[in-house]
Amino acid sequence: MRAADGVKDLKDLMAAADPAAGVTGDPDRRQADLERILAGPGPRPRPRRGIAPRLWVPLGAVAAVCAAALALTLLPSGTGHAYAATPPPLDYRRPTAAVPAAQTLAEIARRTAALSEPDGGPDSVLEWRDWSLFTRIDGNTVTSRVTAEQHRVLLHPDGTGTQTRRFDGRPEHTEPYESGLYRQPVPADPEALRAMLRASTPAVDSASGLAQALRGLLRVQVLDPAQRAAVLRLVAALPGLSYDGSVTDRAGRPGEAFSAESDGSGLPTRYTFVVDRDSGRILGDEAMLTTRAGALNVPVPSVISYTAYLSARRQ
Secondary structure, eight states: OOHHHHHHHHHHHHGGGOTTTTOOOOHHHHHHHHHHHHHSOOOOOOOOSSOOOEEEEEOTTTOOOOOTTOOOOEEEOSSSOEEEOOOOOOOOBOOSSOOOHHHHHHHHHHHHHTOOOOOOOSOEEEEEEEEEEEEEEETTEEEEEEEEEEEEEEEOTTSEEEEEEEETTOOOEEEEEEOGGGOSOOOSSHHHHHHHHHTTOTTTTSHHHHHHHHHHHTTTOOOOHHHHHHHHHHHHTSTTOEEEEEEEOTTSOEEEEEEEEEOTTSSOEEEEEEEOTTTOOEEEEEEEEOSOOTTSSSOSSEEEEEEEEEEEEEO
């Protein structure tokens, strides 16, 4: 694979998460700036002796593989190429008869909306675990590695707070944290929730877009039963949704798995949402490449993304 091809594949894969994708700017100003830069003396290049240019591309929007103590290894493909290790797919206990996914999820949403829970205190505490795939292009070589992150966020009613993060087994680091786009109360009406999420993620009606929007929402909001039911109804409305059956998630909890496919990330990907049947909480979300990997140094199919939502409560 040529490096230029790898860069193009990675740009295509990250296009949906590019905050400046629709910005065109002033072409006359761009031309004037270019001419001014080219007319200047420019910096002196540093000598590079036998070192090929390297590009690290973090794929946080695409990756988060959650498996206890997973370390980077290389797996032979049988053709002399080595792949980065990725976790195996979840072990789904598929139903013996066809089960309508939307109807099953709608029933879980109906029961969830009827739940009664105490309000709790004013502050929100959210914990989740991410496993992330990073890819580096070094000349004609593409290398991928897996890293792990553990997050604990404390948010106050004004949307400010702190985040304690442990990255790749390193010491914990605490830093300021803000709820950002989702400070307003989450609507309990599915269509109002859809409109709210669409403001930040226009492709929210697709599996890739909804997964992206919920990754933002579930990191800053503790949802009550009615709000959780609205989230489940959005998942139930995804085109091509299928019910994969019961499953034990990557944090060891029982759940029900619902999946839909989308190429919104740039590669054909199957997105899975694991739902707690009793509480209606989304326990985790997962993405798996289905037909091709582009510039990513992984086999196909491969799980390239997983987040486990461990706790969401008020105190």
